[in-house]
Amino acid sequence: MHRTFASLTILLALAACDGKAPAPEPTAAATIGASPAVPAPPPASPRPSAAVKVNEKNDLYEFSYAYPAQAAAIPALKARLDADMAQQKADIAQEAREGKKDAKENDYPFNPYFHSTEWKVVTDLPGWLSLSTLVGFYTGGAHPNYAFDALVWDKAANKRVEPLALFTSKAALAQAITRPFCAALAKERLKKRGEVWQGDGISDFEQCIDPLAQVVILGSAGRQGFDRIGFLIAPYNAGPYAEGSYEVTLPVTPAVLAAVKPQYRAAFAGS
Structure with a gap:
């Protein structure tokens, strides 16, 4: 018995000298009364921008x-x-x-x-x-x-x-869209003036106009890429003030796509 007590005394002395005594086990009271760790809230989502x-x-x-x-x-x-x-x-x-x-x-x-x-x-x-x-x-x-x-x-x-900067040149785009643009503009004029209207074909408000002198917009019906090219025509450009503005929309055809600069073709549907 004296040996056991002596051995225990030596072990305790060595532990004290080492400075690495094991930490005591938490008591039941400590573990039961402790509050569980609360997870940090997720970061707030950025608020959507308002118009x-x-x-x-x-x-x-x-x-x-x-x-x-x-x-x-x-x-x-x-x-x-x-x-x-x-x-x-x-x-x-x-x-x-x-x-x-x-x-x-x-x-x-x-x-x-x-x-x-x-x-x-x-x-x-x-x-x-x-x-x-x-x-x-x-x-x-x-x-x-x-x-x-x-x-x-x-x-x-x-x-x-600029919309026109996506194309190789005005001339290339004009070649692709002028004929269908003029046909579409003639139809829009008839809608405003009536199907029975007859002109002399000489007036500035009866001839076709330069589509690329109008405001050009790029749109998308399929939401996969630009597949529409539009032309917004202010009063006096295609008709008298009383007729108001005109708008012509054309599809992006292979001919139009061929006029797009190579670096921008991925932005167009059908490319």
Whole structure:
């Protein structure tokens, strides 16, 4: 018995010298009363971007500018549109101040000016966002007027690309689309003027117009790639103001696809 006690004493002394005594087992009270570990909450999902819409009205002018959530979600595009909005607002304010001053100096009534831009999605593809807008404006005169604009955003390159820049040349694209464009425009004119309308074929509003002098937009019906090419035609370009604007849409045919630059063909359906 004395030997056992001596051996135990030696072992305890060695453990104390080593400094590595085993940790005590937790008691039942400690384990029962402990709270289980709470897992960290998952990271919050980014909030979807909201569409932007600004309206302002005063004695000088009425101004509105809007663009969709898909554009607001791209920081570089949002910055570009915000800068354009600020510039358009500054321009209409300056023009209205000058117009009111001129009206007072020449003793005629001043009618408030206005500017309206509303960008809308033509198509949203994985690598591309295509937008178009109708820009309405009044800066004095008999009636307001409006025009079109379009924008194609290359998401991979994070930059704006002019629609016509996707093609090898204007001449190549014109060769592919002029004949079907003119036929489609003639049909649209008949819809506005009536099936019994007969012209002399000489007036500027009866002849075909240059499709590539219009605003060109790229769209997609199948959502797999650009498969439509559209032309937005402002008043006076294809007919009198009373007829309003025209719009022609053509499919992307093999002839059109052949005019696309090689580096952009993957963006088009059927490539």
